Amino acid sequence: MLDPEFSHRLVVAFLYYLYKIPGIHLLARLLYTRLTPPLPVTVMGLEFPNPIGLAAGLDKHAKCAKGLADMGFGWVELGTVTPQKQAGNPGKRMFRLTDNKAIINRMGFNSVGIDRFLRNLRRNGKAGIIGINIGKNRSTPMDQAVDDYLMAMQAVYPYADYIAINISSPNTSHLRDLQKEPNLETLLATLKNEQIMLGKTRRHYVPLAIKISPDLTDEEIAVIAKLVIKHKIDAVIATNTTVSRPGLEDNLEASEGGGLSGQPLKTVSTDIIRKLYNHLKGKVPIIGVGGVENASDAWDKMVAGADLVQLYTGFIYEGPAIVRRTVRGLRRRMQSSGDSSISETITKARSGIHLMR
Ligand SMILES: Cc1cc2nc3c(=O)[nH]c(=O)nc-3n(C[C@H](O)[C@H](O)[C@H](O)COP(=O)(O)O)c2cc1C
Secondary structure, eight states: OOOHHHHHHHHHHHHHHHTTSTTHHHHHHHHTGGGSOOOOEEETTEEESSSEEEOTTSSTTSSSHHHHHTTTOSEEEEEEEOSSOBOOSSSOOEEEEGGGTEEEEOOOOOBOOHHHHHHHHHHHOOOSEEEEEEOOOTTSOGGGHHHHHHHHHHHHTTTOSEEEEEOOOTTSTTGGGGGSHHHHHHHHHHHHHHHHHHHHHHTOOOOEEEEEOSOOOHHHHHHHHHHHHHTTOSEEEEOOOBSSOTTOTTOGGGGSSSEEEEGGGHHHHHHHHHHHHHHHTTSSOEEEESSOOSHHHHHHHHHHTOSEEEESHHHHHHOTHHHHHHHHHHHHHHHHTTOSSHHHHHHHHHHHHHHHO
16 A cells, blocks of 8 residues: 555565564574475575575665565575665656556666675675675766676675676666677676686685576577576576566556566566576576566476576565465475475476477
């Protein structure tokens, strides 16, 4: 019933202050986190307690990573954070399409900037695995975009379990051009080089993932797959929100500008995952995201090629119980196949589908 952005802020503030109470983290783990059964998966060299993560955009400023992790997520992706502080787009910029279980947002990377973000993270702490999602400032010209990613990557490197390179938000003008061949080649080569250097000096390898759009052509997907393999990028996150309005063409509410997430994005993003997987063939893991509301949606994304799954809009409409319901549903599928890991069940299901073809 509340304004979407206001209720979003309320939840983040609630968790932020709740976790100031000493012992609350332990209590939450004792009473709540345990309701989500273990379903471990190893991806990018990281051991995830379960394959369902929180997608970027909810905790953009690292204010409540612990509280979110305690809801049972296998991991939490924080950000997008930009190097410098920026306000994002003015006015109302988040819209709920309740009947369609969808959201349109044109936040435009509202960010406290990297220094404040890291101060928040140090102060508020984290639990379990965290990804940090980085982006460029609006005021940075496109020909200097790589410098923004480089600066952000260097700053977050000591704090992240993996770093997500967001080149697919539809709300920063021309950002998606970074997915095109010459730009992507330069960006990935530069970031990979930096990752190797930082890995050596810090004696700790932090995986890099790139986050792509659902609005790509088949040719663009092929180019991204080629470059991701060439530059040994550790994962691809597919997908961000869409600028299309699948099934909502006649819906007036859907005419708001911005990226669409939730139910209408589901099959669009699964199709992208399937196409991407056909190119990557398991050489680079995929983190599938877009419209996941239950175990069956997560399963579809995994069979299409995802090793891990994230959600955001489903969490808004269903509440925290979505996490344990989804993990339990996947676990049941694993148990009924008699497998000892969900990755095994998925591999079998994928090859079964390929055999049927
Ligand atoms: C309000 C809102 C803000 C978002 N902000 C970000 C962001 O800052 N960075 C990012 O990479 N993705 C962002 N996303 C995209 C989500 O991470 C996710 O890719 C997308 O919403 C599809 O998943 P879903 O259908 O489960 O929500 C945002 C999504 C929403 C709804």
